[in-house]
Amino acid sequence: MADNIILIGFMGSGKTSVGKLLAKSLSFQFIDTDEEIEEKNKMKISKIFDVYGEEYFRDLETNYIKNLIHHIQSSVISTGGGLPVREGNSEILRELGVVVYLKARKETIINRVKEDDTRPLLQTDDLEGRVNSLLTLREPSYRETAHIEIETDDLSISEIISEIMGQYHDMVKKDNL
Ligand SMILES: Nc1ncnc2c1ncn2[C@@H]1O[C@H](COP(=O)(O)OP(=O)(O)OP(=O)(O)O)[C@@H](O)[C@H]1O
Ligand SMILES: O=C(O)C1=C[C@@H](O)[C@@H](O)[C@H](O)C1
Ligand SMILES: [Mg+2]
Structure with missing residues (x-):
């Protein structure tokens, strides 16, 4: 297994915010699949959904992570909230490195995303x-994909980072990553 850390979880669970600081703490490269897809396609995600539809966006996501295999190391990869759900993506993510599920309760998520209009699936x-x-639909995919699960509701971003680093280093020692 490569030494990368992959963050998965629902929209608003903190993958991007935690990932950026975690990468800094470890001196790892930071990759956010949503940001990379927007950059490569020169289009915001909400526009991609509007113009081409969700399936097209899911193809972009799958192709993007497939291309990372054997090409990256010492990186933190923050994923889009729906990425582990599509058939086959779970295996790709686990091949990329240690997968961490940032778990959050429904109430926590709603508080974090309610003012933000950038997530097309939450415009309702x-x-x-x-x-x-x-969340009910996706929870099984998150749990099947993850090597590590962190309950984030009552933790600050720096506490989440310490928790990830502790468990990651234990895995690295055990698996000789
Ligand atoms: N542990 C935390 N404590 C307090 N606020 C948090 C925490 N984690 C995330 N947040 C806040 O919640 C909001 C959403 O976080 P973020 O964008 O990192 O989520 P995400 O998992 O990347 O979502 P998406 O799947 O939509 O990309 C941000 O405003 C962030 O500052
Ligand atoms: O949970 C999801 O399906 C999504 C989450 C975001 O990160 C983006 O990838 C997009 O808005 C879809
Ligand atoms: Mg994000």
Whole structure:
């Protein structure tokens, strides 16, 4: 297994915020799949969904992570919230490195995303219902994909980083990464 750390979890679970600082703490490269896809396609994600639809975006995500295999090391990769759900992506993510699931309760997620209009799947009058149904649908994929799970609701970003680093170093020692 490569020494990369891959952060997965629902929208608003903190993958981007935690990932940026975690990479800095470890002196690793930082990659955010959403930011890379926007950059490569010169289009915001909400626009990609509008113009080409969700399936097209999912193809972009899968192709992007496939191309990382054997090409990156010592990197923190923050993923889009739906990435582990598509069939086959779980295996790709686990091949890329140690996968960490940032878990958050429905209430925590709603608080963090309610003011933000950049997530196309959350543009609805029934935010609670949408988060509830998507979370229930996705939870099994997150759990199957992850090597490590962190309950983030009551932790600050720096506490989450310490927790990840502790568990990551234990795995590295055990597996000789
Ligand atoms: N542990 C935390 N404590 C307090 N605020 C947090 C925490 N984690 C994330 N946040 C805040 O929640 C918001 C969403 O976080 P972030 O964008 O990192 O989520 P994400 O998992 O990358 O979401 P997406 O899947 O949509 O990309 C941000 O405003 C961030 O500052
Ligand atoms: O959970 C999701 O399906 C998404 C999460 C975001 O990170 C983006 O990848 C996009 O808005 C879709
Ligand atoms: Mg993000």
